[in-house]
Amino acid sequence: MxxxxxxxxxxxxxxxxxxxxxxxxxxxxxxxxxxxxxxxxxxxxxxxxxxxxxxxxxxxxxxxxxxxxxxxxxxxxxxxxxxxxxxxxxxxxxxxxxxxxxxxxxxxxxxxxxxxxxxxxxxxxxxxxxxxxxxxxVRLDEWPLRPRPVSDRPTVLVTGHHDRGGGAEEAIASAAVAARAGARFRLVLALRDRPGQDTRALEEELRAQAARQGLAETEVLGNDSDMHGLLASSDVLLYVPRALGGKADVPLTVLQALATGRPVVLSELPQFESLRGTVLPAAPGDCERTGRLLRQLLDRPRCWQELARRGRATVEERFxxxxxxxxxxxxxxxxxx
Missing domain, CATH: 3.40.50.2000 (Glycogen Phosphorylase B;)
Structure with missing residues (x-):
């Protein structure tokens, strides 16, 4: 396109x-x-x-x-x-x-x-x-910079696929670390499926994992998610796969989040080198560090604002x-x- x-x-x-x-x-x-x-x-x-x-x-x-x-x-x-x-x-x-x-x-x-x-x-x-x-x-006219939502309960958005090592389970575990440390937020997982996958069963497994971790305010969405609306209503994007498994080297959802002015906590994979200095990186599978970074973003407005500004500027300059x-x-x- x-x-x-x-x-x-x-x-x-x-x-x-x-x-x-x-x-x-x-x-x-x-x-x-x-x-x-x-x-x-x-x-x-x-x-x-x-x-x-x-x-x-x-x-x-x-x-x-x-x-x-x-x-x-x-x-x-x-x-x-x-x-x-x-x-x-x-x-x-x-x-x-x-x-x-x-x-x-x-x-x-x-x-x-x-x-x-x-x-x-x-x-x-x-x-x-x-x-x-x-x-x-990323077409910047289609993904305009938006102010941070005004809400008593911030929203953390998780994107990706229902893949082994795709990051959904790691995102839930990381969110649980942030919640136990005192962060309060709503977790939304917007995940795409692959041909042949039992999507309903996969979604139920994620809901059960979130419940076991004490994340009561968790929503699992499917393929037809409105990404414009989700990013506009979210405070942070959490994208923490262990491996890309054929997904694009720089997923468009990450770039769209940065263009919208949404800070991103991102796995430290070599394909994401062009985003260094723009996102908060965490080693793949390090849920403790990822959770601490998530809490930091949710609890520190100045940090949030600086990363939102930097993300938009990076997309304008490089993408x-x-x-x-x-x-x-x-x-x-x-x-x-």
């Missing part, structure tokens, strides 16, 4: 869900290519449709821009890629790598872009050549549309010469 809106001299073909149309892409420039999907989740039938449609469309395009996480199916796919697209130049943006072991059996699709220096280093070591780093983007579009425009020009 950011590419189609930011590089107006390029005409994009892009996939969309059918039937139904997400309001966020209704006015997106370019030509949408519909894929049959009942819920928009990229299950196997949707991925097969994308592969078949992509094979037909790539030979009619000047450039293919693949935005694709490297997962278990990528190694065989990468070996077939040249047969599928022919001589069409390809740019591959890698949002994340699910497991570094997959890289040893993979081949580059073309010039490669990573979202962080940590992933770029992994790709270079695996033989992907000169890997560029282009940080993700703005103009810089993002300029970097990709140069890459497109290089490939289309």
């Amino acid at each position: 950011a590419l189609a809106q930011g590089i107006t001299e390029v005409r994009y073909l892009w996939f969309r869900r059918w039937p139904g149309l997400d309001e966020t892409v209704r006015d997106l420039p370019g030509r949408p290519v519909p894929l049959l999907s009942r819920d928009g989740v990229p299950r196997l039938p949707v991925r097969v449709q994308a592969a078949v449609a992509g094979c037909a469309l790539t030979r009619r395009c000047d450039l293919v821009h693949a935005v694709m996480t490297i997962g278990s199916s990528f190694p065989p796919f990468s070996r077939l890629w040249s047969r599928l697209v022919g001589d069409t130049p390809v740019l591959h943006t890698v949002p994340g790598v699910m497991n570094p072991a997959f890289l040893t059996r993979s081949r580059p699709l073309g010039p490669t872009v990573a979202l962080s220096e940590a992933t770029a280093a992994q790709l270079r070591t695996a033989g992907f050549g000169e890997v560029r780093v282009v940080r993700p983007v 703005g549309v103009a810089r993002f579009a300029a970097q990709y425009s140069r890459l497109y020009e290089e490939l289309l010469r």
